[in-house]
Amino acid sequence: MSDLLQRYGVFLNVENPDDDARDALRQTVRTGGAVEQMGFHDVWVAEHHNSPFAIGSALTVLLAQIAACTSTIRLGTGASLLALNDPLRVAEDIASLDLLSGGRIEFGVARGGPFPAQYRSAGIASADAARERMHEALALIRRLWTEPQTRFDGRFFHCEDVAVYPRPLQRPVPVWLASLSGDSPRIAAEHGYGLMATPSADLGQVAEQVAAERARRGAFPFAIARFFHCDDDSRRAIEHGVAAVRAYPRLMGVQFPPGRLPPMFAPDAPEAVILANAIIGDPGQCVARAKQLGERLGPHRLLLKPATHDANEARASLARFARAAGLT
Template identity: 30%
Template sequence: MSIGNEVRIGAFVFTSRYEGQSAAEVLARGVATAQAAEAAGFDDVWVTEHHFVPFGVNPSGLTFAGYLLGRTSTVRVGTAVTVLPLHSPVHVAEQAALLDHLSGGRFDLGVGRAQPVVDYEVIGRGVEYWQRGLPEALDLTLTALSGPVSADSALYRFREVVPEPGPAPGRPTPVYLAANSPASVALAATRGLPMLLFFDKDIDTKAAMIAEHAGLARDAGHPDSEYPHGTALFAHVADDPAEAREVVRRAATEFVRASTHYRPLLDVPPRVDPGVPQERIIDGLTDAAMATHPVGPPEICVERLVDQIRGSGCRRVLCQVEIAGDHDGVLANVKRMGEEVLPEVRRRLSAE
């Protein structure tokens, strides 16, 4: 089987709010982006979950995924990610099963724990669920996706229940785990789950994480098979490299601006080092994206996507196609990706 038959390329709808935009504008753009991605030939659409920060205005990946499943007909829709320890894991499993049934099997559940921020104080049951709750929450979710579930621990305690609507016959809901550390790689591997890797990982780091996952999965007794690991990438088509850099730099600027709004509950490394001038951080983020992500003229986008897929071993690609920031620019980018980039990427991968 060629790589081309294994790879799925998706649009990552981040619902990113740029300065001066309303939440209504951003969410409408997100819906339009998902529909444009389906029309352009993307395989998947992925959505996020963010709370109490201005950059991502979607507080419920599951709700938004359900809405997009109803507004599309062929693409798969997944969460990247549902912040699992913030929520009841059994309720997450029920909602995932519901979306799977309603969509005829087009839903993917991506989960993770995100950052130890104020979300765990306001929505969750305390920062200890960030510190040690993910493995148990993940196990409860996986159990609830397949049948009866109960719990008796310091974090979760409830009598046995049978979640409804339950799994569709012969069609388990795919589950992905966001991995950003050795512990999360091991957690995904021992549960036999594929990983979702973030923008900041270079190709060699992603390949090493996937190799580590393969060894740990074998040791845990899972079949030695190819896992459909995913990677997030910035993706923007622009004939002029200077224009492409301007688009990326604007997105980096908004990311840095938004990062100042995160309110951590633990002493962890900040997303943006307050001791470094913001302009230097923005330039560094821009340089990193311009060097390896599919940003720039179509031929560069093709080369970078193919290199990322070949080199990393990832078989799911989450293209952040919204970095232009404005409605018309985003939809134009999605259209160009579908016409000028995706067909050539698939042709090259299918030839291997």
């Protein structure tokens, strides 16, 4: 698979296992800057709220810091939780980021994932309501970026003759829906959005959905995040990476609806299931696994989510992969 068909990015979640928020934030920014030098194409940062462990609540602040210490890497919101935020403010923040970064923003949006505490704190009753708010907010933001003045009368958001400044440098800003469920594939097809699969999404189901979408709409932007750990010693990489994936649901406090738990997060998930849905191993194994994804999924962006809380270890792991894949 050529580089034109498969791009490599990094997916960062601001994790604070040692209760040192300042260091967790600074290490995330440092990693975001380092991966540009390694040759990665994109760096995406997740947004989370109400968690002492996942503290990436100020998404645009983090990306602004990364933008300031980079010059070429694409900067993705992975993802902006539109249901929980004021869309006018998001429109202003993302436009400012796009201008300051020289037009490098990738605007990924999501309803908020399996974290009901986020919905409750925002007064949202359910995941379905959050999804509806997300799509409505996105429609409003895209109009605010292009119309001289916007009048909008939706179910959740209302404005009359509002103008937002500044406007983004990119026309248009690339939009990604971090969801393959509900109306997201249809809405993405109607508006030309990209689709993104989360690190825990089952690869078999993802492959089927991507193939079906390509049959319906032809080529379209697609990205998939995968848990990742690369060590020179294969067995050590697997032991560490698999243990990190097993611990992730507890640390993050995920709460999937009945019947929707990803196979890799099942309490008794075999090691083989986790490895089949991740990029874990020595450098050669990781690169081979990435190429297999390319053959199975077709053109896409592969976003590596480090499966370690040690920032130095994460950067070393990413550097091993970058060298083996010929990025540096």
